Amino acid sequence: MKPLASDHPFQILLAVVLAVAALLAVSMVTPLGISAYLANAIGQLAAFAVLALALDLIWGYLGILSLGHGLFFGIGGYVVAMHLLRHSSEVTGRVPDFMQFMGWSSYPFYWAGLDFFPYALLVAAVVTVLISGVFGYVSFRSRVDGVYFAIITQALVYVAMLLMFRNDTGFGGNNGMTGFLVLFGWPIGGSGVVIAMAVVSVLLLAAVLLGCRLLLGSNFGVLMIATRDDEVRLRTLGYETLRLKLAVWCLSALIAALAGMLYVPQVGIINPRLLSPELSLEIAVWVAIGGRGHLIGAVIGAMSVNALKFWLSAAAPELWPFILSGLIVLVVLVFPNGLVDLAKLKLTRPMGIKRLASEPELR
Amino acid sequence: MRRLFLILLFLSAAVGSSTAAELDRAELIDRLCGDAAALGEAGRSLMGVAAEGSTADRAWAAPIARAMMDRKLTCDGAGAVAITADGSRDALSGAPRTAAESGRSPLLSLKNRSVFEMADAALALRSSSDLGRRAAALRTLERQAVTLPELLFESAAAEESDPVLRAQISAVAEAAALNSVDPAKRIAALQRIAATPDRRALAKVGPLTKDPAYAADPAFKGAVDATVRKIERGIKIGDVLATLYNGLSFASILFMAAIGLAVIFGLMGVINLAQGELIMIGAYATWLVQEALQRFAPALTEYYLIIAAPVAFLVTATIGIALEAVLLRHLYRRPLMSLLATWAVSLFLINIVRVTFGTQNLNLVTPFYVTGGVPVIGDFIFTWNRMFAIAFAAVTLGLTWSLIRLTPLGLNIRAVTQNRTMAGCIGIPVRRVDMLAFGLGSGLAGLAGLALAPIYSVNPQMGQNFIIDSFMVVVLGGVGTIVGTVVAALGIGQVNVLIEPLWGAVAAKVIVLLMIIAFLQWRPEGLFAIKGRRK
Amino acid sequence: MAVALLIDAVTVEFGSFRAIDGLSLAIDFGEVRAVIGPNGAGKTTMLDVASGITRAKQGRVIFDDAIDITRSSESDIARAGVRRKFQKPSIFEGLDVRQHIAIGAQGGLRRTLSSYALAQRVDDVLAEVGLADLALRPASELAHGQKQWLEIGMVLASQPKVLMLDEPVAGLTDEETERTVALVRKLRRPDRAIVVVEHDMDFVEQIADRVTALHEGRTLFEGSMQDARADARVVEVYLGR
Structure with a gap:
């Protein structure tokens, strides 16, 4: 990894992200033609980009593919939804609809205190670290990795989805949670709040991007790459890779939870479909399309795929699955490093497609 | 009174x-x-x-x-x-x-x-x-x-x-x-009832303990108590048998869904995320055979499940071979990418079927040989549709085992599974073996689809319901062993069926997953892993 | 003289196959021991047991006369001072040469060396294995022989007490082999034991003090290379005529 000072592509990306944040912020006071709708879309894309960074951190730089990152995204989303609902209850004076359907007139105990935002943050973090920590510890300890790890994480998110589909858990069941009214006291639908949420999302994207870059540039980042390339070699050099993997795994889970916390207030709903194995697989697809093992790739992949999805879901919804599967096959067969390959192809190294495809890939 | x-x-x-x-x-x-x-x-x-x-x-x-x-x-x-x-x-x-x-x-x-x-x-x-x-x-x-x-x-x-x-x-x-x-008649009736001990019988006999004669007539009381005991024992035995039978039939389905996956995974280290969709294609092929029979040979319609077997196998095997040749061939050294690639295939197959046939459930005739059942003991009924699944899985197991153990292709598959490089060195056409094995694994999924067709609802999404369970079978069973797949399918099937009536289907899934994770602490390579030195 | 590494009646099984069968071996400090034998004799498995990668079914492995490392983890064994180069050059594709040596020198998640001492150590090792000019090259761009040296350098950088080299000259040119001979000779120290698994008998003859020949998981012969060449059984199962 190049030193940050000479890593121009990264600097450009960071500058662009910050510029978008600034642009959005300015548009809150002077109209720049950025509608609340567009700002909301950008904010959601930023949340997805943060989620993609979380996955790229462990897949691209640690060699661990999780097909269950939707779980941590969901934890963040559910906790923030609970926080928002508690405040909405203060406005309406009633518990949410789904609780009324269950015949509950007050919140169950585990909803207590979530109206206090720092506590909600703490709960999201603790739950995420607890689940990712225990699962990561038992998996890494027994040296479960590769395809095994991927499908067990997929089973994990699937089971979580089934749990959340139950109506008696107090998390909204099948219909999930919606009807958020206020965010920190402001009406959540107002265009100012919408744009502000987008600004916060984009700024946090920049922060996560920078944080990941600094981590990867450190000695710790060097050890992450060493773990990815040959874990046994690193262990027989005296490194306890279990701890290293566990630390990065939990960090990645936390970033995914943060993405969920950014995403849910912007779409205004959370339901168990967020925990479907398909979404978790899609995260991996964004990263693969953008370019695994490149922070830029994760951001660009998540943004471009989702922008395309937003657009096509409106224009030609039937077409989207076919285009997505076509894109995956194209990336997997022709551009193993995703759009990053495409960029290299044009900009720096003029080499044939065949050559790219046969290049050894990250394990 | x-x-x-x-x-x-x-x-x-x-x-x-x-x-x-x-x-x-x-x-x-x-x-x-x-x-x-x-x-x-x-x-x-x-x-x-x-x-x-x-x-x-x-x-x-x-x-x-x-x-x-x-x-x-x-x-x-x-x-x-x-x-x-x-x-x-x-x-x-x-x-x-x-x-x-x-x-x-x-x-x-x-x-x-x-x-x-x-x-x-x-x-x-x-x-x-x-x-x-x-x-x-x-x-x-x-x-x-x-x-x-x-x-x-x-x-x-x-x-x-x-x-x-x-x-x-x-x-x-x-x-x-x-x-x-007439008390004598009643006692005689009690004895006749005890001959078929099930919950209906208990419902008949149970209220008799409140009958005035129960308190008054010791002979009658004795007869009632004995009958209740006998019925309760019969019900218990029946329940145990029913659980085992249900577990066995669920295990058969799991086995059918997982065996193809296990063969492919063992051979190439590739988990085929489209396996569920191949099951779905197998079910659709079965439906098409039924439709064709209805039109051209109505007399044979009832036998579509048997006639469709080669069709379902060949259709899915062909898709599998094409998949291997076009896509997976290039991804053997990149197992994680092959996960994404096969997912793309699964997405494609679901949607192409949706566009072609629609999303509604297909109507499949339930042939006479999978209707009804034989009451055995208690409330346990030996139902033919479950028996069909079990028998079908047993036949598939037998054929797969013979193919792997007794044919030259099977020998090659085992050789490549154990040491790909060495197998290549001694002149085994590794690529051809891969392709045929992938065809075999996919064809087995097609047969699973056929077995499921008369039992489950057939629609484009149906594959999704089995895929994660069958992953768990492969993880638990270990890489590329038929025995492992059988034992794991039986284990997961039985545990699911045991837990479901107690805490529900979701809890069963949660507990099975936790058990598998715990199990991997003890044996990370699964039940029947082929052990060897790090290469 | 103290025993650096004692392998005591170790048995390893893979399923029903017995890769090592009650093998005992004692390697002293200050010595270079070559382990030879045909493929499948159990040489690499023996190193796997000593480095904690494979668990012994029976027997013990004792380091430095006192420390039982039979059940220790790979990283604990490495930190204790027993390090090993793999048969297939194992390097980190995504890192440069210098980073490799630094990882080896630091030898654990906890920092043991100051930045200055670390840089010093890395420079020394780079010079020792002859890769100083390539310090900032990505390791994936190195030639096969350079990868072998890089891995030796990585293992060496923590100054291990027991150094195990699995086929250090496999696939090397004669000139590169010569350089490796010189390197191994330089590495010999009174407080270090070196175990070399190798098929190149000329190389073994040049570096080894003693030779152990394995066959089917057991010791077939132990002595000098000269005697090994004369031993009928070693000739029969391995060296050939």
């Missing part, structure tokens, strides 16, 4: 006495046209006819009873006229005639109505030629079986031609005997 008992006693005694006499048809008609008490007497006479009258009397009485129920019997000066299916006829002689204008149709009181309802049903049970009508009559009679003469059921059962209905008649008679006034 006691009063009711006495009334019942009186009623049955009355029925008994009125049937003893030879039937006087004219007197009966008189009573039908008489007052409420006479009407009641007439109803009991009709019941007597049904129980022990001659065939001719029964044939004569049946339309009369029906006409009374429908208020289609009119009394006039010349006797009575009944409007029956054959038209308007004199009730006594059966000669066609219409009632006089001044005629009056007797109206049944609520109490008498139930007497006539029973008589009508009893006569229908004995003499109707329509099976549906007889079955309906039995259902009516069942409600007051205890008040009816035992002879009625005995004769009806003896004459009944339909085996199912005969069994039902005996069951009703048995229940009636159980509540008989």
Whole structure:
């Protein structure tokens, strides 16, 4: 990894992200033609980009593919939804609809205190670290990795989805949670709040991007790459890779939870479909399309795929699955490093497609 | 309680006495046209006819009873006229005639109505030629079986031609005997009931502990207690067997879904996320075969499940071979990318099927050989549809095992699974083996789809329901072992079936997953891993 | 002289296959021991047991006369001072040469060296294995022989007490082999034991003090290379005529 000072592509990306944040912020006071709708879309894309960074951190730089990152995204989303609902209850004076359907007139105990935002943050973090920590510890300890790890994480998110589909858990069941009214006291639908949420999302994207870059540039980042390339070699050099993997795994889970916390207030709903194995697989697809093992790739992949999805879901919804599967096959067969390959192809190294495809890939 | 008992006693005694006499048809008609008490007497006479009258009397009485129920019997000066299916006829002689204008149709009181309802049903049970009508009559009679003469059921059962209905008649008679006034009869009935120990039997016998005779008669009490014990034991055994059987059939499905996955994973280290969709394609191929048979050879339609087997296998095997040749061939050293690639295929297959056939569930005929079942013990019924799945899985297991163990291709597959490089060095066409093995694994998924077709709903999404369970089978069983797949499928199948009734299906999935993760702590390579040195 | 590495009646099984069968071996400090034998004799498995990658079914492995490392983890064994180069050059594709040596020198998640001492150590090792000019090259761009040296350098950088080299000259040119001979000779120290598994008998003859020949998981012969060449059984199962 190049030193940050000479890593121009990264600097450009960071500058662009910050510029978008600034642009959005300015548009809150002077109209720049950025509608609340567009700002909301950008904010959601930023949340997805943060989620993609979380996955790229462990897949691209640690060699661990999780097909269950939707779980941590969901934890963040559910906790923030609970926080928002508690405040909405203060406005309406009633518990949410789904609780009324269950015949509950007050919140169950585990909803207590979530109206206090720092506590909600703490709960999201603790739950995420607890689940990712225990699962990561038992998996890494027994040296479960590769395809095994991927499908067990997929089973994990699937089971979580089934749990959340139950109506008696107090998390909204099948219909999930919606009807958020206020965010920190402001009406959540107002265009100012919408744009502000987008600004916060984009700024946090920049922060996560920078944080990941600094981590990867450190000695710790060097050890992450060493773990990815040959874990046994690193262990027989005296490194306890279990701890290293566990630390990065939990960090990645936390970033995914943060993405969920950014995403849910912007779409205004959370339901168990967020925990479907398909979404978790899609995260991996964004990263693969953008370019695994490149922070830029994760951001660009998540943004471009989702922008395309937003657009096509409106224009030609039937077409989207076919285009997505076509894109995956194209990336997997022709551009193993995703759009990053495409960029290299044009900009720096003029080499044939065949050559790219046969290049050894990250394990 | 006691009063009711006495009334019942009186009623049955009355029925008994009125049937003893030879039937006087004219007197009966008189009573039908008489007052409420006479009407009641007439109803009991009709019941007597049904129980022990001659065939001719029964044939004569049946339309009369029906006409009374429908208020289609009119009394006039010349006797009575009944409007029956054959038209308007004199009730006594059966000669066609219409009632006089001044005629009056007797109206049944609520109490008498139930007497006539029973008589009508009893006569229908004995003499109707329509099976549906007889079955309906039995259902009516069942409600007051205890008040009816035992002879009625005995004769009806003896004459009944339909085996199912005969069994039902005996069951009703048995229940009636159980509540008989004669303790010896009751005990005999108890012993007969104990012969088929299930929850229905328990429901019949259970309330007897509250019967006055239970407290009064030690012999009766002993008989009831013994019967309850015997039934409860039978139910327990039946429940255990039923759980095992359900588990076995679920395991068969899991095995069918996972075996193809395990072969491919063992060989190439690739988990085929499109395996569920290959199952779905197999089910669709089965449906297409059924449709084709319906159009071109309707006589064979019932056998579509058997005829479709080679079709489902070949269709999915072809897709698998194409998949391997076009896509996975390039991804052997990149197993994680192959996960994404096969997911893309799964997405494609789901949507292409959705666009072509629509999202609705397909209608598949349930052939005779997968309908019904044989009751064994307790509430355990040996159902043929589950048996079909089990037998199908067993045959698949046998064929797969033979293929892997006994054929040259199988030898090559095992060689490549154990050491790809070495196998290549000694001249095994590794790429060809990969392709054929992928075809085999995919074809097995197609067969799984066929086995599922008559049991589960067939739609584009159906594959998704099995895929994660079958992953777990592969993870638990270990890489590329048939034995591992069988044992893991049996284990997961049984655990699921054991937990489901206790805490529900979701909890079963959660617990199975946790158990697998815990298990991997102990044996990270799965149950039957091929161990070796790090390469 | 103290025993650096004692392998005591170790048995390893893979399923029903017995890769090592009650093998005992004692390697002293200050010595270079070559382990030879045909493929499948159990040489690499023996190193796997000593480095904690494979668990012994029976027997013990004792380091430095006192420390039982039979059940220790790979990283604990490495930190204790027993390090090993793999048969297939194992390097980190995504890192440069210098980073490799630094990882080896640091030898654990906890920092043991100051930045200055670390840089010093890395420079020394780079010079020792002859890769100083390539310090900032990505390791994936190195030639096969350079990868072998890089891995030796990585293992060496923590100054291990027991150094195990699995086929250090496999696939090397004669000139590269010569350089490796010189390197191994330089590495020999009174407080270090070196175990070399190798098929190149000329190389073994040049570096080894003693030779152990394995066959089917058992010791067939132990002594000098000269005696090994004369031993009928070693000739029979391995060296050939």
